[in-house]
Amino acid sequence: MSCPDLNVDSIADLQxxxxxxxxxxxxxxxxxxxxxxxxxxxxxxxxxxxNVLLPALHGGVIGGFLENAAICHLMWAHEASVLPKVVDFxxxxxxxxxxxxxxxxCEIVRQGKRIANVLLTAWQDDRSKPIAAARAHFLLA
Amino acid sequence: xxNSKATRVTMTETPKRNAEPVHAPAFFAQIxxxxxxxxxxxxxxxxxxxxxxxxxxxELPFSDAIIGNPQTRVLHGGVVTTLIDTASGSAIYTLxxxxxxxxxxxxxxxxxxxxxxxxxxxxxxxCYRMTxxxxxxxxxxxxxxxxxxxxxxxxxxxxxxxxxxxx
Numbered sequence: 001m002s003c004p005d006l007n008v009d010s011i012a013d014l015q016x017x018x019x020x021x022x023x024x025x026x027x028x029x030x031x032x033x034x035x036x037x038x039x040x041x042x043x044x045x046x047x048x049x050x051n052v053l054l055p056a057l058h059g060g061v062i063g064g065f066l067e068n069a070a071i072c073h074l075m076w077a078h079e080a081s082v083l084p085k086v087v088d089f090x091x092x093x094x095x096x097x098x099x100x101x102x103x104x105x106c107e108i109v110r111q112g113k114r115i116a117n118v119l120l121t122a123w124q125d126d127r128s129k130p131i132a133a134a135r136a137h138f139l140l141a
Numbered sequence: 142x143x144n145s146k147a148t149r150v151t152m153t154e155t156p157k158r159n160a161e162p163v164h165a166p167a168f169f170a171q172i173x174x175x176x177x178x179x180x181x182x183x184x185x186x187x188x189x190x191x192x193x194x195x196x197x198x199x200e201l202p203f204s205d206a207i208i209g210n211p212q213t214r215v216l217h218g219g220v221v222t223t224l225i226d227t228a229s230g231s232a233i234y235t236l237x238x239x240x241x242x243x244x245x246x247x248x249x250x251x252x253x254x255x256x257x258x259x260x261x262x263x264x265x266x267x268c269y270r271m272t273x274x275x276x277x278x279x280x281x282x283x284x285x286x287x288x289x290x291x292x293x294x295x296x297x298x299x300x301x302x303x304x305x306x307x308x
Contacts, residue, residue: 022208023217026184049180050227058181059245060226064219068209083210086218090249 008075011038017072021083024068027061031072038076040069042102049099057097066091066104066120066134073106074116074138084116084138091134100124102131114140160193165238172234176227185220187227195269197232199224201262208258216256218292221282225250225294228266229278233298236271242301243276250294260284262291274300 008014011033018024018031027048030041042048042065050058067089074084102122110117120134121127163169173189176182185207190198201207201224209217226245233243256262265287266280275297282292 020211021217022206022211023219026206027219047180047184050182052179053242058179058223058226059248060219060223061181063222063226063248064217067219067222068217071209085255086252088249088251089218089222090247091222092247093245096244 007079007081009079011076014038014072014076017075018068021068021071023064027065027068029065029068037105038069038073040065040072040104040106042104044100044102046099051096054096055099057099057102059091059093059097062093062097062102062122062132063089063091063134065102066122066132067136069104070106070118070120070136070138074108074118074140077108077111078140080140082141084140087115087137087139089134089136091132093132095129095131097122097131098124103127109135116140160196163192163194163235168238168240169234172240173231176231181223182227185223187224189231190263192231192235194235195232196265196267197228197235198263198265199228199231201264203259203261213255214258216258216262218250218252221252221256221262221292222248222250224262224264225266225280225282225292226296228264229268229280229294229296230298232266232268232278232280233271233276233300236268240303242303243298244301246275246297246299248294248296250292252292253290256282256291257284263287271300276300 014031048061104122107119116138121130122132123130186202188200207220264282270277278296280294281290283290
């Protein structure tokens, strides 16, 4: 995808990107600024529940939220106008996702010419108690 | 802990296997109905297509809401992750005959080619090794051609007797 009006120069621009990604809207992913970096937020909604007994968020939603966070973070870091493509995604589920907001941050571990390696962390009320950690490779167009 | 049929089954641990029926058909049907009714699975419309001992195939219908790239209309990887997680978890229950909790420990997904819009995505997942505490799974997501998978994944799940979740 490349459209000139989609250039991401700031975290505010990322909100416009998110608004154009239908799946991001389906799960309700948002972005805000924290210490000059994007902080991704997944406000709680009942339709993201994947276990009604615990209850807990669907693991796939947490994975999708992190993958989407990586896409947006890479666009922000590169002031890109093209969505990066996921090559592989590996996620460790550390705690069950309780029915409340989820936060995520993304760290670019290694950035090559075409491929980026990223590290993702998801947490709820306590950042020192992550609910999931993921690593992924993306192809930058 | 139900380790009756589940641990007694002779697992091939290789992809080729003769399809035997699920261990407890009535119980499994109940579990699959429960899976389909989970709020997020219901939102996506994930449906059970077929199953045998150790294997399940689910269908994810197309909808505009699961698009990841508005220009190419290719599906979001995240929705494929959800399909694979759900299929892998449900494959475990084909080998069980009583309720227990399974929690995803990890999932590794290779995105082999883009998932095209306007067509469903299927996922066949296998539980190819089950121990007292851990289930090992692998899964293939595909569209019209099973020999051209959209994604391939492996996962591990923790088995927990009912009433001891979160312990």
